[in-house]
Structures are given as C-alpha cells and as structure tokens.
Amino acid sequence: MKTLITFVVLLILSLTKSIANDVSNLKENFKNGDPGITAINAMTFGPENILFIGDSKSAQIIAIDVSDHPVADNSKVKINQLDKLIADKLGTAIDQVQITDMVVNPKNKNIYISVSHSSGTPVLFRVENNTLNSVDLGNASYSKIILVDAVAKEAKDKRGRELRKWAVADIKYDSGKLFLSGLSNKEFASTFRSIDFPFTEKQDYGSLEIYHAAHGKYETHAPIKTFIPTTIKGKSHIIAAYTCTPLVVFPMDDIKSGEHNKGRTVAELGSGNSPLDIVEVKSDATRYLLIANNNRPLMRMDFSDLEAFDKTLTTPVTIKGAAEGVAYVNMPYVQVQQLDAYGDNGFVIIQREATGNLALKQGSSWWIQK
Amino acid sequence: MFSQSSLEFKFDKEFVSVPNNFEAFDTIKIYRGRLNEEEINNTSTVLGKTIRNTSDLQFVPIVPFTINQEYTLVYADFIEYFSLSIPDSYSYTTVTSVYPSAKELPENLLKWYIKFSNPISETLIYDHIKFINEQGDTLPRAALALKTPLVSDDGTLLTVWVEPGRQKRDLIPNQQLGAVFQKGKSYTLLIQKKLKDKTGVTMRSDFRHQFHIISADRKQPEINMWTIDPPTANSTYDLVIHCNESLDYGSALHSLMVLDKNDNEIDGRWQLKNHETILSFTPLTSWSSGTYKILCNPSLEDLAGNNLERLFDREVKNLPSNSIPKKYALDFIIK
Numbered sequence: 001m002k003t004l005i006t007f008v009v010l011l012i013l014s015l016t017k018s019i020a021n022d023v024s025n026l027k028e029n030f031k032n033g034d035p036g037i038t039a040i041n042a043m044t045f046g047p048e049n050i051l052f053i054g055d056s057k058s059a060q061i062i063a064i065d066v067s068d069h070p071v072a073d074n075s076k077v078k079i080n081q082l083d084k085l086i087a088d089k090l091g092t093a094i095d096q097v098q099i100t101d102m103v104v105n106p107k108n109k110n111i112y113i114s115v116s117h118s119s120g121t122p123v124l125f126r127v128e129n130n131t132l133n134s135v136d137l138g139n140a141s142y143s144k145i146i147l148v149d150a151v152a153k154e155a156k157d158k159r160g161r162e163l164r165k166w167a168v169a170d171i172k173y174d175s176g177k178l179f180l181s182g183l184s185n186k187e188f189a190s191t192f193r194s195i196d197f198p199f200t201e202k203q204d205y206g207s208l209e210i211y212h213a214a215h216g217k218y219e220t221h222a223p224i225k226t227f228i229p230t231t232i233k234g235k236s237h238i239i240a241a242y243t244c245t246p247l248v249v250f251p252m253d254d255i256k257s258g259e260h261n262k263g264r265t266v267a268e269l270g271s272g273n274s275p276l277d278i279v280e281v282k283s284d285a286t287r288y289l290l291i292a293n294n295n296r297p298l299m300r301m302d303f304s305d306l307e308a309f310d311k312t313l314t315t316p317v318t319i320k321g322a323a324e325g326v327a328y329v330n331m332p333y334v335q336v337q338q339l340d341a342y343g344d345n346g347f348v349i350i351q352r353e354a355t356g357n358l359a360l361k362q363g364s365s366w367w368i369q370k
Numbered sequence: 371m372f373s374q375s376s377l378e379f380k381f382d383k384e385f386v387s388v389p390n391n392f393e394a395f396d397t398i399k400i401y402r403g404r405l406n407e408e409e410i411n412n413t414s415t416v417l418g419k420t421i422r423n424t425s426d427l428q429f430v431p432i433v434p435f436t437i438n439q440e441y442t443l444v445y446a447d448f449i450e451y452f453s454l455s456i457p458d459s460y461s462y463t464t465v466t467s468v469y470p471s472a473k474e475l476p477e478n479l480l481k482w483y484i485k486f487s488n489p490i491s492e493t494l495i496y497d498h499i500k501f502i503n504e505q506g507d508t509l510p511r512a513a514l515a516l517k518t519p520l521v522s523d524d525g526t527l528l529t530v531w532v533e534p535g536r537q538k539r540d541l542i543p544n545q546q547l548g549a550v551f552q553k554g555k556s557y558t559l560l561i562q563k564k565l566k567d568k569t570g571v572t573m574r575s576d577f578r579h580q581f582h583i584i585s586a587d588r589k590q591p592e593i594n595m596w597t598i599d600p601p602t603a604n605s606t607y608d609l610v611i612h613c614n615e616s617l618d619y620g621s622a623l624h625s626l627m628v629l630d631k632n633d634n635e636i637d638g639r640w641q642l643k644n645h646e647t648i649l650s651f652t653p654l655t656s657w658s659s660g661t662y663k664i665l666c667n668p669s670l671e672d673l674a675g676n677n678l679e680r681l682f683d684r685e686v687k688n689l690p691s692n693s694i695p696k697k698y699a700l701d702f703i704i705k
Contacts, residue, residue, distance in 0.1 A: 041518040056518050091402045091416035092436045096570055098493040100517065117433045118491030118570050120525070123417075134417050134432065167518035183516065183531075272511065294515075 026050065027065055027141070029198050035062045035142040040114035040122040043103045046173040046197065051105070051112065054168035054180060057120075058146075061171070061178065061195065065141040071108040072128040074348070079130050079360040082350065086115055089132060090123065102338035102350055102360075109343060111360070113350075127360065145199040147180075173197065174229035179238070181224035192224065194255070228278045228289070233307050241275035241291065246313070246325070249306075264312040267325035270296055277339040281347055283369045290339060290347055290368075291328070298333040298349070300368065301326060331367055345369075377448040380426075383434045383569075387426040392446050396422060398429035401442040404451050410444065436570040456571055463488040463567040465577040468559065469619035470673050472645035473580070476587035477553045480675040480682065482513075482530040483619045484561065489525025491566040498565035499530055501550070502558040509557070511536065512550045525568060529620060534675075551583045587674040590681055591615065593666055593698055600702045603659035609651040609702070611664070616646040618671040625667035626651075631660050657704050666698040 026048055039057035046052060049067040079085060087094045096118040103112050111127040112135070125132035169181045180193040195203050227240040229252070236252035240263065248263035269275065273295040280303075281288050287303035309326045337358075338350035347363040379388045386398060400416040403409075418431035427445075435441065435454055443450040469483040484499070496519065501512040513530050520529035536550050551557060561577040595614055601607035609628065619642060628636040628651055638653040668679045675682035678698050 039518075057523070085414060088402045088414045089417050090433050091400060091418075091431055091439070091441060092433060093439060093570070096436060096491060096493055096566070116493060118436075118493045118566060119433050119568055120489075120492070121433045123432065131414065167516060167520055169518065183520075276517075 026198060027143075029143045030063075030065055030141045031143070032139070032141050034138045035064065035140055035144055037062055037122055037137050039116065039120075040100055040124060041168045042171045043101045043112065043114055044171045044173055045103055045105050045107075046178075047107075049105060049107050050173075051103070052171055052173060052178060053114075054171040055122075056167045056182075060144050060146050061180070061199075062142055062144040063197065063199070066105065066110070066112075066135075069110060069126055069135070070128070072110055072126070074104075074109055074111050074127055074342070075362070077111065077127060077130060077348065077360060077362060079127070079132075080357050082358045082360050085132060086113075086125075089125075089134070090115070090117055092117060099338060099350060102340055102348070104340045104342050104348055106341070106343075111340075111348060113338075113360070143199055145195060145203075147193070148203055169224060170226045172227065172229050174236070179227070179229060181227055181240070192255070226275050226278050228280060230280055230289075232303075239278065239289065239306075241269075241278060247275075247291075265325070266306060266309050266313070267301070267328070268313065268323055269293070269299065269328070270321050270323050272321060276337065279339055279341045279347065281341050281368050282344045283365075286370055288368055290331075290341075292336040292339040292349070296330070298331040298336045298339070298363075299328045300331055301328040333363065377443075377445060377450050379443060379445075379450060379452075381435070381452050381454070383437075383454060385428050385430050386441075386443060386452070387428045388445050390422065390424065390426050395446040396420060396427070397445075398427060399444040400429055400431065401444070402439065403442065404440045405442045407449070410442065410449075416441070434569075438570070460571065461488065462571065462574045463490065463565070464573065465561055465579075468579050469642075470616050470646055472616050472647075474582050474584050475551075475616075476585065476674050477549055477551055477583050478586040478588070478674040478682070479551065479583075480532055480534065480671075480673065481618060481620065482532070482559065484528045484530065486526045486528070486567075488567040490521065490528065491568055491570065492519045492521050492525075493566075495519045495521070495528060495565070496530070498562045499528075500560040500562065502560050504556055509550060549586075553583050553585055556580060556582045587615070587672055587676065588681060589672075590676045591617065591670060591672045591678060593678065593700055596700065598664075598700065598702045600704050601657050603704050604656050606653055606656050609653075609664075611649040611651075611700075613647050613649060616673050617642065617649070618673055618675070619646055621667075621669060621671040621677075622646065622649065625670040627665050628653075629663045629665055630658075631662070633663075636662070659704050661701060661703050664700045664702070666700070668698055670698075 037053060037055055039055045040053050041056045042054040044052050049065060051064045051066050053062045053064065055062060083094050083097065086097050090097060098116050100114045100116050113125045113127065113132065115123045115125065117123060124135040124137055126135050167183050169183060172179050176197055178195045178197050182191055193203060224240045224242055227238050229236065229238055231237065232249060238250045238252060240248050240250065242248065246265050246269060247267040248265050250263045273293050275291050275293050277292040279290050281290055289301040289303065291299040293299065305326050313325050333349060333351060335352040336349045337352060340348055342348045342362065345368060346365045349363050350358065350360050352358050377388060379386060386400060388398060398420050400418065401410055401413050402416060405413060416431050418429050421428045421430065437454045437456055440451060440453045443452060464487045465484060466487050467485045496513060496515040499513055501509045503509060511533050514533055521527065532550050536548065559579040563573040563576045566572050597612045599610040601609055622642060623640055626640060626649065630636060636653055638651050641650050643650055666678060669677050671677045
C-alpha cells in the first residue's frame with residue numbers, strides 16, 4: 001500500500017512538473033503589462049490558453065495568456081440582438097461597431113468576440129451567462145512580434161512603408177508555428193507568413209498562389225481569405241479558400257520561404273460568394289470541414305471525400321453558380337457571419353437570422369453526427 | 371423610484387462627473403438612449419470605470435461618448451439625460467481627392483484611393499462606397515468588401531479594390547458576371563454621406579465622381595519609354611518624369627528613389643501630377659551636376675495592376691522561363 005501511495009505521489013509530482021515545464025516553455029518570454037493592442041482583426045487560439053491577436057494597424061501579432069479568465073459554461077449559449085448588446089455596452093450606435101472575429105478557447109470552451117469601434121478602439125469580450133464581459137487589454141501576460149514588411153525591406157525603400165497597409169485576413173496556429181494570410185493595398189497577391197512560436201527573430205514569407213492554368217489560359221494571383229492547417233492522409237496541409245476563387249490545398253512540406261507555391265484546386269464552391277471561416281469538427285472518427293460564406297449557406301465537407309479527391313480541377317465550371325470537385329452539403333444555416341469549433345464535435349456561430357436578429361448560438365451537433 | 375430634483379453634473383466626450391457629495395454612492399451608471407426606470411432594468415450599462423477624485427466622481431467610458439447619441443445617467447437616486455451635440459465650428463468630413471483622377475479609365479481598372487479631410491470610421495466602411503451606372507443602378511459585387519479595411523495610418527486614405535475576380539480574365543466571376551465596368555459606358559463613384567468620421571459625425575453631402583470606361587490596359591508600364599526633364603545644377607527645381615500613362619497612386623508614389631553616382635539616395639519628395647501621368651521629385655537640397663539614377667521598384671503598377679515585371683493576368687504560354695529579378699533603373703544627367 002505504502003509503495004502504491006509513493007508511486008501515486010511521484011506520478012502526480014512528475015505530471016505537475018511536466019505541465020509546469022510546458023507552461024514555461026511556451027510562455028517563458030511572456031511579460032506583464034500593456035501589450036499595446038491597437039486593433040483586433042483576427043484571432044486564434046494556440047495551446048495552453050494562449051490567444052493570438054492579429055493587429056493590422058500596428059502590423060503586429062500579440063500572444064496573450066488568458067489562463068486566469070474564469071471558465072464559463074457556454075453549452076447552451078444564446079445571445080439575441082448581439083449587435084444591440086455591444087452598442088449598449090459601448091454606448092454607441094449599432095452602425096459604429098463591427099464584430100471582427102469570434103473564437104472559442106479549445107481548452108475550456110470560453111468564447112471571445114472582438115469588436116472594433118468607429119473611434120478605432122478595439123474591444124475584446126468574453127461570453128459569460130449569456131452576456132459579454134470586457135477583457136482588460138491594458139494589463140495582460142503577453143508576448144508579441146512586429147511583422148516585418150517583406151517587400152519594403154527588399155526594396156530598401158524606407159518611405160515605402162508610409163502608404164503600405166497590410167490587412168491580416170486570417171491567423172491560425174499549428175505545432176509551434178503561427179500562420180497568417182493577408183492583403184496589402186499595393187499588390188494583389190497573397191502574402192502568406194509563417195512565424196515560429198515562441199516568437200523569435202525569424203519570419204518566413206511565401207506566397208500561396210493558385211496558378212489557375214487549368215481553368216483557362218490566364219495565371220492567377222489572389223489573396224487567401226481564410227484557411228486552416230490540417231492533415232490530409234496523415235500529412236500536414238493548408239486548406240485555403242480564396243476571395244474570388246475556390247478551395248485549394250497545399251502540402252505543408254512544399255511551402256518554402258520566398259517561393260510561390262502551386263496549389264491543388266479541389267472544389268469550386270459556386271461563384272458570387274466569399275468564404276468567411278473554415279473550421280474542422282469531428283463526430284467519432286469522422287472529420288468534417290465546416291465553411292461559412294458571405295453569400296451561400298454554411299457548408300459541410302467530409303474529410304474522407306476530400307482525401308479521396310486526389311485530382312486538381314481541370315475543367316471550367318460552365319453552369320452559372322454551380323459547384324465542382326469535392327462534394328459538400330449545404331446546411332440549414334444562412335448568413336453565418338462568424339464560426340468556430342466548440343470542443344471536438346460542436347460549433348458556435350454568429351448568425352443574422354431571417355427576422356433580422358443577430359444571434360450568438362450553438363450550432364446543432366445533430367448535423368455533424370453520422 | 372428616482373428623485374425629481376436635478377443633479378449637477380458635467381460631461382464631455384471622454385467623461386461624466388458628479389459632485390463628490392454622496393460618500394455612500396461610488397458608482398455612476400450610464401445607459402445608451404433616453405431610458406425610463408423599467409427600460410434601465412433591461413439594459414446593459416455602458417462599460418467604463420468610475421474614479422473618485424477629491425472634488426468629483428468621474429465616469430470614463432471605454433470608448434468616447436458618441437456625438438448625437440442620447441445617454442441616461444443614474445447616480446444615487448438621480449436620473450439625468452445628456453447628449454453631445456456637434457460643435458458649431460465642426461469641420462465636416464469631405465472627400466478631398468480620388469485616384470485615379472483621370473476621367474477616362476481602362477476597363478480592367480483595379481483600385482481606387484479615396485482621400486478624406488478627416489480620419490474616417492473604419493466600421494463597415496465599404497458599405498458606403500457604391501458604383502452607379504448610367505441608369506442610376508448600383509453595380510452589384512463591384513468592390514471587395516474587406517473585413518479589415520485598407521485605411522492609411524492617419525485614417526484619411528481608403529483603398530478600394532475593384533472586385534478582382536471579375537477584373538481578371540477567365541476567373542469564374544469574370545466569366546459569369548463579366549468585368550465590373552464596360553467599355554464605352556460611364557459610371558459614378560458614389561461615396562454616401564452616411565459615411566462617418568472617427569468621432570461618429572456623417573459627411574454633409576454625398577460625393578460623386580464620374581468617369582468613362584475605355585479599352586482594357588494589357589501592357590506593362592515600360593520605363594524605357596518614359597521621358598525625363600532633368601533639372602539644372604545648383605537649383606532645387608523638380609525632376610520631371612513623363613510616364614505616358616496614369617500610374618497607380620498607391621504603388622507609384624513610394625516605389626522610386628533617386629541615387630547619385632555613388633549610389634547615395636537623394637532626399638526629397640515625390641508627387642504625382644497631371645492625372646498621375648507625371649512623376650515629379652523635389653529635392654531637399656540643390657542638385658549638383660553629374661550622373662544620376664532613378665531606381666524603380668518592380669512592383670510599380672499601372673491602373674490595371676500590371677507591374678514592371680508582369681501583367682496582372684498574363685497568358686500562361688508567355689510566362690518567362692526564369693524569374694531572376696531585373697533591376698529597373700533610368701539614368702539622367704544634370705548639367
């Protein structure tokens with residue numbers, strides 16, 4: 001018995017030690033204070049309650065430790081008139097606030113909503129008891145990195161930065177790396193960045209372009225609207241959706257700094273539409289992609305269909321508005337403006353309902369059960 | 371039940387304050403709108419913090435109070451209302467310039483730049499920018515409604531991308547909807563007066579800018595065809611470059627530098643003139659006689675997104691076999 005107790009105590013101690021070590025590894029460069037956040041354009045969670053914020057205004061990425069935020073039960077979350085609630089909280093007109101992103105902390109399912117106000121002030125809310133609590137952005141445990149302007153640096157043009165704006169479109173974390181896509185006001189091309197985390201001096205730039213040769217005779221550079229790092233047939237890939245073009249996959253191994261990459265087009269999702277968010281959800285062993293769109297319903301794509309499709313689309317879509325490639329299902333959720341996975345097998349949305357009500361709510365997991 | 375007597379209070383964009391007379395009450399509650407007691411119970415308070423000073427108690431909202439918005443103030447058993455009005459001397463936002471400024475523009479035009487007199491509110495900014503055809507109809511899917519707007523650091527210059535999927539040949543939106551603008555037709559760029567500035571005040575009137583569409587531009591800018599008017603030595607006269615076509619405002623202005631014979635950069639200011647067809651450079655100090663070089667960034671674009679290295683949408687069969695970066699430079703001599 002004594003031996004067993006000693007064993008258990010040792011086990012607990014070793015576990016505690018390993019957790020403590022993990023924390024210190026990822027957060028050892030974190031400091032306390034004001035991270036100087038000037039905009040929240042896109043957010044994503046990494047491991048250990050680390051929230052990454054893409055700030056286009058200051059061209060920086062901030063990692064914030066939100067471990068000390070109380071855990072809320074959002075399993076039945078439903079906030080109606082979300083835009084009015086935000087306007088009430090900020091004491092401003094509804095047309096002066098814009099929801100810029102919504103993310104769920106995978107570790108504890110806390111929901112965060114970022115908002116920008118006309119004055120330029122960014123506000124971060126945490127959902128609790130079906131209302132919004134503001135997060136103090138002026139005092140946090142954080143680490144940050146300033147994005148280097150690759151083009152201006154190459155051109156050695158110090159004045160070039162004055163007019164250059166680089167808008168973060170999406171940001172995702174995977175295995176010690178932070179990936180960013182964005183669009184500049186100069187060249188119409190997708191800058192895709194990969195940054196090591198914990199942050200170091202190293203920043204890689206590539207551009208993930210679709211050489212759309214298959215569709216006709218003209219090559220296409222285009223910015224990525226939203227993307228997700230994931231695995232296809234056991235290998236790391238980026239699945240990217242483009243502003244004006246289709247769903248494209250890139251093997252992670254092929255993405256090299258400073259090089260153009262030719263993606264494989266796996267689906268056309270119908271024209272006249274821009275994807276807004278892509279997330280991955282699971283039901284038992286079945287993996288799905290959920291895609292929110294600005295002018296199409298929420299789409300569900302089965303990973304097994306995606307993995308079975310090893311071609312690249314070769315023929316132009318001739319029927320107006322039609323889809324091609326990997327099959328998907330339109331789900332009964334229209335006007336989904338924000339989407340994130342909730343746990344492994346659920347999802348949370350911000351949806352403009354048919355009545356005009358803007359609602360934060362759970363999506364029904366029935367739709368992603370086999 | 372709230373008191374009928376009135377409370378002395380002060381307010382500004384940044385705060386509301388009440389006299390420090392009621393020790394027992396240390397919270398000022400502010401609500402959006404003119405609310406009665408029942409509505410107050412069903413409405414969230416405005417976020418902010420209350421600070422106790424020696425003479426007063428102050429409420430500071432996390433974002434400034436909005437002009438023309440009514441507020442309800444609740445403190446102790448008082449209920450009061452206030453709103454901020456637009457000062458008489460207020461300088462309303464206007465559009466000071468748009469680029470490209472030429473009246474005739476290529477069918478495959480890619481970008482607009484709109485310069486405002488005040489920093490603008492970036493909230494859903496692209497909702498206020500429309501393109502209208504000759505019949506008065508708004509063109510659908512004409513501009514890219516970016517979630518993160520492209521606004522300059524000082525908040526006054528907005529970049530608008532004409533829907534690139536429709537401007538690029540052979541993409542599905544281009545095949546199915548066609549280019550946004552049609553050759554031979556005229557359009558109006560409309561900036562609606564409901565566009566607000568950073569303080570939440572709208573413009574006083576709509577801004578309209580008419581333009582006519584001509585053939586698509588499918589040629590790269592060719593710097594060797596540019597002509598240079600060199601200034602004279604010992605002067606600070608402008609170096610003038612005639613570019614034969616309108617250049618993209620955003621990429622042209624900061625894509626060039628002037629180097630002396632030792633490759634030292636000459637300090638000065640670039641300007642675009644004559645509908646962005648002329649680049650002019652004013653040096654900070656006098657020119658010396660000698661040989662100079664104008665170095666161009668390969669990403670310098672014309673109005674259709676064609677840059678020095680490639681066409682915006684080039685035919686695949688014409689792709690160059692290698693991609694060794696070339697240097698784009700022009701020499702001139704000052705006598």
